[in-house]
Amino acid sequence: MKTDAQEIAEEIFRRKQKGRREAARLPIEEKLRILVEMQKRANAVRRASGRPEMFVWHLN
Amino acid sequence: MEQTVHILNELAERKLVESYAIGGAMAAFFYAEAVVTEDLDAFVLIAIPAGTLLTLTPVYDYLKSRGAVEQREHLILAGTLVQLIPAYDALTEEAVRQAVERTIGQTSTKVMTAEHLIAIALKTGRAKDHARIALLLDEADVDPARLTDILTRHTLMERWTGFRKSNHEN
Numbered sequence: 320m321k322t323d324a325q326e327i328a329e330e331i332f333r334r335k336q337k338g339r340r341e342a343a344r345l346p347i348e349e350k351l352r353i354l355v356e357m358q359k360r361a362n363a364v365r366r367a368s369g370r371p372e373m374f375v376w377h378l379n
Numbered sequence: 380m381e382q383t384v385h386i387l388n389e390l391a392e393r394k395l396v397e398s399y400a401i402g403g404a405m406a407a408f409f410y411a412e413a414v415v416t417e418d419l420d421a422f423v424l425i426a427i428p429a430g431t432l433l434t435l436t437p438v439y440d441y442l443k444s445r446g447a448v449e450q451r452e453h454l455i456l457a458g459t460l461v462q463l464i465p466a467y468d469a470l471t472e473e474a475v476r477q478a479v480e481r482t483i484g485q486t487s488t489k490v491m492t493a494e495h496l497i498a499i500a501l502k503t504g505r506a507k508d509h510a511r512i513a514l515l516l517d518e519a520d521v522d523p524a525r526l527t528d529i530l531t532r533h534t535l536m537e538r539w540t541g542f543r544k545s546n547h548e549n
Binding site: 336339340342343345347348350351353354357358361373374376377378 | 380408409410411412413414415416417418450453455457458459460481482483484517518519
């Protein structure tokens with residue numbers, strides 16, 4: 320028998336998976352905008368930890 | 380990015396390459412959610428006349444004439460970091476030849492199929508390749524029969540069984 324916590328966790332995982340599948344269906348142009356944001360955020364972490372920054376794409 | 384693929388298309392139009400296809404993480408964008416990556420892998424097929432050696436120099440020279448700047452093993456091409464990779468085995472050659480047409484903005488490009496991306500990632504076998512396989516299996520419309528056919532012809536079934544087993548165990 321599942322506990323409340325297990326049921327809540329399963330629901331969270333189901334929602335997460337639904338969200339990922341919706342993200343997978345975004346237009347490529349939107350995914351590229353997301354990529355650039357992720358590159359910028361990754362660089363903020365890299366700067367803070369003294370690692371070399373990655374190249375940030377310039378979308379045209 | 381649209382301008383980048385526009386210039387890559389010129390490589391084939393000018394017969395500097397036989398064809399090209401986007402592979403790697405960027406190709407997975409066409410089938411799954413966006414994940415962070417730094418470069419665009421462009422696999423190129425180059426026809427080599429008998430008795431000559433493969434060289435990417437004419438391709439690099441052309442791209443530099445179109446404004447590309449070399450950065451270590453990459454090119455910065457119209458704002459995108461591009462890694463040119465010659466198709467290096469039967470699997471990557473097939474993946475380029477069977478790539479499908481997709482558009483970015485108004486510009487068409489060739490993208491490896493999800494099944495070929497999985498097969499190449501399986502063959503390459505790094506942790507990030509396995510993560511890409513898991514992502515594609517979860518989010519892309521993968522054709523199981525087509526994937527099995529590719530894995531069988533390129534003798535990857537044993538590796539696939541191992542991957543599936545370890546994935547289910549984790």
